[in-house]
Amino acid sequence: MNRYFLILIVLFLGFNACQKESGELDSLKKWLAESSGSTEELLNQPFAQKKLSKQEAEAAIQLVYPFFQNKLKEEFSGQWNDSTLVLGDYELQFRYKKFGQKPAEGWSLYISMHGGGNTRPEMNNRQWQNQIDLYEPAEGIYMAPRAPTDSWNMWHQSHVDDLFDLFIQLADVFEGINTNRVYLTGYSAGGDGVYQLAPRMADRFAAAAMMAGHPNDASPLGLRNLPFALHMGAEDAAYNRNKVAQEWGEKLVELQQNDPQGYIHDVQIHEGLGHWMERKDTAAIEWMAQFNRNPRPEKVVWKQSSVTHNRFYWLGVPADEAQKDAELVVSRQGQTIRIEKAEKVKTLFIFLNDEMMDLDKKVTVEFDGKVLYNEVPKRTISAIWESLTERNDPQQVFSAQIEVSLI
Numbered sequence: 001m002n003r004y005f006l007i008l009i010v011l012f013l014g015f016n017a018c019q020k021e022s023g024e025l026d027s028l029k030k031w032l033a034e035s036s037g038s039t040e041e042l043l044n045q046p047f048a049q050k051k052l053s054k055q056e057a058e059a060a061i062q063l064v065y066p067f068f069q070n071k072l073k074e075e076f077s078g079q080w081n082d083s084t085l086v087l088g089d090y091e092l093q094f095r096y097k098k099f100g101q102k103p104a105e106g107w108s109l110y111i112s113m114h115g116g117g118n119t120r121p122e123m124n125n126r127q128w129q130n131q132i133d134l135y136e137p138a139e140g141i142y143m144a145p146r147a148p149t150d151s152w153n154m155w156h157q158s159h160v161d162d163l164f165d166l167f168i169q170l171a172d173v174f175e176g177i178n179t180n181r182v183y184l185t186g187y188s189a190g191g192d193g194v195y196q197l198a199p200r201m202a203d204r205f206a207a208a209a210m211m212a213g214h215p216n217d218a219s220p221l222g223l224r225n226l227p228f229a230l231h232m233g234a235e236d237a238a239y240n241r242n243k244v245a246q247e248w249g250e251k252l253v254e255l256q257q258n259d260p261q262g263y264i265h266d267v268q269i270h271e272g273l274g275h276w277m278e279r280k281d282t283a284a285i286e287w288m289a290q291f292n293r294n295p296r297p298e299k300v301v302w303k304q305s306s307v308t309h310n311r312f313y314w315l316g317v318p319a320d321e322a323q324k325d326a327e328l329v330v331s332r333q334g335q336t337i338r339i340e341k342a343e344k345v346k347t348l349f350i351f352l353n354d355e356m357m358d359l360d361k362k363v364t365v366e367f368d369g370k371v372l373y374n375e376v377p378k379r380t381i382s383a384i385w386e387s388l389t390e391r392n393d394p395q396q397v398f399s400a401q402i403e404v405s406l407i
Helices: 002-034 039-043 052-079 121-134 158-175 187-202 223-224 238-258 282-289 381-390
Strands: 085-086 090-099 106-114 138-147 178-185 209-210 228-233 266-271 299-303 329-331 336-343 347-352 363-367 371-373 400-405
Touching: 039 329, 052 158, 052 381, 085 158, 090 223, 090 347, 106 158, 106 187, 106 266, 121 138, 138 158, 138 178, 138 329, 158 178, 158 187, 178 187, 178 336, 187 209, 187 223, 187 347, 187 381, 209 336, 223 299, 228 238, 228 381, 266 282, 282 347, 329 347, 363 400, 371 400, 381 400
Parallel strands: 106 138, 106 178, 178 209, 209 228, 228 266, 336 363
Antiparallel strands: 085 090, 090 138, 299 329, 329 336, 347 400, 363 371
């Protein structure tokens, strides 16, 4: 009798736990059905702050991700059909072609930036038209955008980050891309953009290829988890492009020697060729295609540029604390996260999910010989919501967040 009585108690408790666990999901379903989807409203809901199980977190993602997909579709279907995205004062015209057959996991996406720069709009339009037909991947969507401005730095102003981020999300909504297979390339001024955008947006891309550009003040440090190809004509001496490309190649070699698991690169300096490389650069398209993005790498090197971001892979900082030249090196192994370097960083957010570690066990965060955190993280709907609000990427959803102070 005692044995059966104990079994009944266990079953009863399990049933009640399941009932309790499903309560937050039921509340979320109801709220999504009745709400406009305001983040402020969601964060004020009691159910959004309740602790979730692993299964509940997975179920919540399956509710929130398509909710945002539908919202994006409703808001931007007109712009997508017009091939022009508008954010604030800037617009991004785009054209795209499809090559090969759509894989079961979704299309690959190639974003290819044209040359030109500080010249007449009609000249940049001609460069755009040339870029539309410049490369042909074996499989994927090849998209050539028209620069929002006609300035020398047309591809590395802050609005470009926002427009590309939006385009990637919409390509997922309207075309069903594989967000782990998004690639960035560009020629001449477009190559300038690759130098700049690839390190600061590395967490969006699977690989990048720079063609005949100049880095200006860009740093390669953020390329730790982004395979990077560099193609340059050996005689392309304008703005010292050839010399600087060689220097970047040497930097990448040194970075990889010091960190053998990172900084994959392919540097091609084409002898006897100038700014036009007679299409030898097309080899970079196939080179990029061999890589898939690792959306949650075990080690992250984050170097802020003049255009700052508040999130990079599974790390974040408050938007008002993001600083130019701030640098973070953070790694994780098992249940331990080590902050190896932190410069110009006051507050650090660490975003986690169950694919990274066991969130039902304690997680330790160490920095400068001290333990900053040693607790069991809390999965919540609010963490999932904020993660997908910022970037509706199904491969980079985080259900728990740790905040630590580094000062």
